[in-house]
Structure formats: structure tokens, C-alpha cells
Amino acid sequence: MAIQTSHNKYPPFPSDITTAPLVSISLAKLEAGDKAESDAFYEACKNLGFFYLDMSGSTLGERIVDGAEKLHKVQQEFFKLPNELKEKYGTNMDKFYAYRFFPLTIRDPNGEPLRGENYNMRKDDILGNCERLPAPQLVLDNQELLERYVRDCRTVIDLMLEDLDTHLELPLGTLGNLHRLTSLSGDHARFIQAPPAPWDDKRIASGEHTDFGTITILFNWLGGLQIRLPVTDEWVYVKPVPGCAVVNLGDALVKFTAGILRSNIHRVVPPPGQQFGLARNSLVYFSRPENVVIMKRLKGGLIDQQPATEPEKEEITSHDWIMRRAHGDLRGIYTAKGFEFRTPA
Ligand SMILES: O=C(O)CCC(=O)C(=O)O
Numbered sequence: 407m408a409i410q411t412s413h414n415k416y417p418p419f420p421s422d423i424t425t426a427p428l429v430s431i432s433l434a435k436l437e438a439g440d441k442a443e444s445d446a447f448y449e450a451c452k453n454l455g456f457f458y459l460d461m462s463g464s465t466l467g468e469r470i471v472d473g474a475e476k477l478h479k480v481q482q483e484f485f486k487l488p489n490e491l492k493e494k495y496g497t498n499m500d501k502f503y504a505y506r507f508f509p510l511t512i513r514d515p516n517g518e519p520l521r522g523e524n525y526n527m528r529k530d531d532i533l534g535n536c537e538r539l540p541a542p543q544l545v546l547d548n549q550e551l552l553e554r555y556v557r558d559c560r561t562v563i564d565l566m567l568e569d570l571d572t573h574l575e576l577p578l579g580t581l582g583n584l585h586r587l588t589s590l591s592g593d594h595a596r597f598i599q600a601p602p603a604p605w606d607d608k609r610i611a612s613g614e615h616t617d618f619g620t621i622t623i624l625f626n627w628l629g630g631l632q633i634r635l636p637v638t639d640e641w642v643y644v645k646p647v648p649g650c651a652v653v654n655l656g657d658a659l660v661k662f663t664a665g666i667l668r669s670n671i672h673r674v675v676p677p678p679g680q681q682f683g684l685a686r687n688s689l690v691y692f693s694r695p696e697n698v699v700i701m702k703r704l705k706g707g708l709i710d711q712q713p714a715t716e717p718e719k720e721e722i723t724s725h726d727w728i729m730r731r732a733h734g735d736l737r738g739i740y741t742a743k744g745f746e747f748r749t750p751a
Pocket residue numbers: 596598617624626630631672673674687688690
């Protein structure tokens with residue numbers, strides 16, 4: 407099956423801007439146990455913490471791309487729903503797994519402030535691991551699609567975690583056992599929509615972040631995602647590549663491995679070139695350690711060879727860590743030096 411995507415419905419990503427040097431890792435080769443591909447994957451996890459995952463030639467991967475295309479249509483429908491309806495599923499319902507929006511200073515033709523919006527759907531709601539938070543009919547109508555997508559993303563993530571166990575010389579299942587599908591966790595799928603808006607330095611700077619979970623699987627149709635290069639600190643665009651997901655590692659993996667793996671800082675700016683002025687959607691799947699996991703350096707394998715790290719001042723569970731990071735109460739980014747505190751922007 408050739409992968410059909412909708413990227414060609416949008417103006418092209420410019421050819422004359424600096425793009426991030428992401429390597430492309432083939433899911434089909436990882437599935438087949440290809441040693442060179444697995445080594446390239448591990449290098450990417452250590453060096454940049456961002457790479458393309460090429461889904462072509464893998465039944466699982468092609469189903470994920472197909473699911474992402476279908477969910478892209480669903481998210482576009484979702485964001486067209488009246489604001490009052492979306493807000494019913496907002497932060498009054500749950501502070502985090504909810505519809506959230508950020509009003510901008512610019513207004514639509516009716517004088518309403520434009521909003522950056524996202525909608526966060528817990529894995530455990532989608533898989534029936536807990537009592538489901540209320541959700542709009544549109545989302546309930548797409549339950550089968552969402553469930554397939556979550557299960558498929560998690561299969562890919564589990565494969566990558568197992569590969570990391572091997573490279574880190576940890577007993578097989580070490581990372582997987584902290585991320586069991588049926589255990590409650592902060593995993594969630596996110597729809598994102600950024601309205602057409604001018605470049606705004608302050609807003610962009612306040613959105614610089616590292617992901618705080620384990621592994622993120624991202625689909626983009628327009629440019630706008632940028633990563634900051636580790637050596638030069640230059641911000642460069644990540645070009646959306648049809649048939650590939652952008653995969654990045656989060657801070658949990660940096661913490662578990664005492665800094666062997668990298669969680670790179672990134673941000674979102676308006677789409678570049680001819681894509682400027684269009685609303686921009688992203689589809690994200692965030693994986694996170696199970697809620698009860700204590701966020702600390704793991705023991706064993708190559709991790710034991712890492713320099714000593716300061717003992718934790720307090721034991722914090724994955725659940726508390728996510729809530730504190732999500733609400734800006736644990737501001738900081740992970741770098742090779744560990745957690746660097748940042749004053750709020
Ligand atoms: O919209 C994007 O391309 C990236 C979104 C992102 O980094 C996030 O939601 O954590």
C-alpha cells in the first residue's frame with residue numbers, strides 16, 4: 407500500500423530556509439531488527455533527540471499514517487465547533503486532559519480574539535482503562551479510529567523502548583515495564599490548531615519547551631516547528647515529510663538515563679514562506695511513564711557509568727511531575743547538564 411497523505415493540498419514548504427538535520431529512521435527496518443538502523447536510531451536519541459520515523463514499507467507504520475490523515479480531518483472538524491461547545495470540555499472538566507485555548511491580541515472579522523487551541527485526550531479514556539471524561543460527540547463518533555491510533559502509536563513506542571533497553575544494556579523490558587499500556591499514565595493524544603497570526607517574539611519565546619514525557623510522535627502538515635541546535639543554539643525549521651512522523655524524546659528519558667539520551671528544546675513559529683497565513687494543525691501522541699513511577703535515575707547498564715547526579719531533593723511521581731511541569735510550577739529544561747531552571751518568560 408502506497409502512503410497517501412494530504413501534504414500536497416497545502417502550499418509547499420520553502421526550499422530556501424535552513425532546516426534541521428534530522429536523520430530518517432525506517433520503522434520497517436527497526437521492526438526487522440536491522441542492526442545498522444537500530445544503531446542510527448540510538449545515535450539520534452543521544453545526539454539530537456529528534457528524528458524522522460519513516461513509516462513506509464511497514465504495515466503498522468502505514469496504518470499510523472493513514473490514521474493520522476483521518477484524525478487530521480477530525481481535528482479540523484473539531485476546531486470548527488462553536489467555542490461554547492468546545493469549552494464544555496475545557497479546564498473546568500479537567501485541568502489538563504481538556505480543551506485549552508490561549509486568546510491572542512489579534513481578532514477575527516467578528517471582533518472575537520483569535521485563539522491558539524488544543525484538545526487533549528487521555529490514552530486511558532480512549533482505551534477504557536478508567537471512567538471516561540465527557541467528550542464531544544465528534545470525538546465519541548471516532549472512538550474506533552482513536553483507539554486504533556493510540557494502540558498503534560504505543561506499539562511503535564514500545565518497540566523503541568525495547569531497542570533502547572538493548573543499547574543501554576538494561577534487562578529487556580526495563581523501560582517497557584514503566585510504560586504498560588493498561589496502567590494509568592499521562593499518555594495522551596493532542597489536536598492542535600494555531601490560527602493565522604503574525605510573528606510575535608514574546609509569545610514564541612514563551613512557548614519554547616522540552617517535552618516532559620518519554621517519547622512523542624508528531625505529525626505536521628505545515629512548517630512552523632523549530633528546534634534549537636545543540637551546538638550553535640540556532641533555531642531551525644523541521645520540514646514536514648509526507649509518510650514520516652517526527653519523533654522526539656522527552657525529559658523523562660533524560661532523567662531515567664542520567665543524561666545519556668537527549669530531549670531537545672523546540673518551539674512553534676508561524677508557517678514559513680507561502681505557507682504563512684494559514685491555520686496550522688498538529689497531531690501529537692505523548693507517552694509518559696505510568697502515574698506511580700518515581701521520576702529518578704534508573705540503575706543498571708550504561709546508566710551506572712554516567713557521572714554521579716545530585717540525589718533527588720524529593721521523591722516525585724510521574725503524575726505529580728506531569729502536573730507540575732504542565733502548570734509551569736517546575737519550569738526548566740533538560741540539557742546535557744541536567745535540569746536547568748528557567749525563570750518564567
Ligand atoms: O505543533 C508542533 O509542531 C509541535 C507541538 C509541540 O511541540 C507540543 O505540543 O509539545
